Amino acid sequence: MYSTDLTQTQWQFIKKTLEFDDRKRKHDLRIIWNAISYLVKTGCLWRMLPLDFPKWQLVYYYYSKWSDLEVFDLLLSRLREKVRMKRGQNRAASLGIMDSQSVRWGNNRSLKGWDGNKKVKGIKRHVVVDKNGFLLAVMVSVANVYDGKAAVLLMKTLKYLLIPLQLILADGGYRGNIIEEIKTNFNYAIEVVMRSDSSKKGFKPIPKRWIIERTFSWFDNDRRLCRNYELLMESAENMVKLSAIRLLLNKI
Structure with a gap:
């Protein structure tokens, strides 16, 4: 036991x-x-x-x-709907939050890249969550892939899963022409939320956007996700989904 x-x-x-x-x-x-x-x-x-x-x-x-058989996607969707309804929310999410997490490699045979910004050699998890921090979609790439370029593939995943988001919040890494491209091709509206300049020192979370950072910390609670041990990107995505399923199972 x-x-x-x-x-x-x-x-x-x-x-x-x-x-x-x-x-x-x-x-x-x-x-x-x-x-x-x-x-x-x-x-x-x-x-x-x-x-x-x-x-x-x-x-x-x-x-x-x-x-x-895409069983993990189905189970994740049903669990998310059940927990949202238990909280008095709509079955389907209308607001999404998008960001990426660079993860160090733990398998020398797996594909990997270098994220010069985070100084991490490994992969990058591109994730969309709802306002609770529950996983909506995940797409894994090598770490050197720019967030804006990966956003198109992430939107394809969202569209495939039939998730009808009205607005997606993102950070400055998703600025530029990619916003119009996604609006035209996928009908998803992206709003870039930047940190406002302030003379105050210390950490100050950005409303709504901090939620996805909490999701990343939830992932790190599972040792399989602390580093990337998967040989295939598909398997790396599955491990994220299974972690999210475990979290939601504890909330039903």
Whole structure:
């Protein structure tokens, strides 16, 4: 029994959302989910999953299968809707907040780049969240990709997921022609929110925009996301989605 194991309520929500059948299996799918959740939280290698879980090959098989079927996107969407409605909010978000997080590489075989601004060698997570900080979309690139260029691919992801945002807040990294390009091609309005000049010293969070920084700190609570250990960008995106799913499961 691990602290990352699903409760009965959490498992019933997953089972109902993904329409898992009750046919007899050698290993219950709940145990498979527990193994994946353990891996995300602890950051261990697939091959080093504890022996009380099924063989790592089987766990990885289901992880890969669910990834191909876009199960993580579906579950994330349903969880986000449930938590938003529980808070008295609309089912679908209308406001988004966009930013990127540079992450150091932890796998010398994975693709990586150099972010000269943050002085980080690795990848960059381009993320959109709602006003609660809950993940809406994620796109991973090498760290040297400029935020403005990556924004187009991130908007394609948002459009594919059918997320009807009316306004997206962003920082100065998204200034320029990219705002008009996104408005024309995707019908998303981007508002750049800059830090106002002030003589006061010390940290002062920017309203609304600080929310996505909190989301990045939530990601860092899972050791699998502290560095990039994934060989593929798709897998790096999946780990972010699984981290967001774990967070929302604890809020239902």
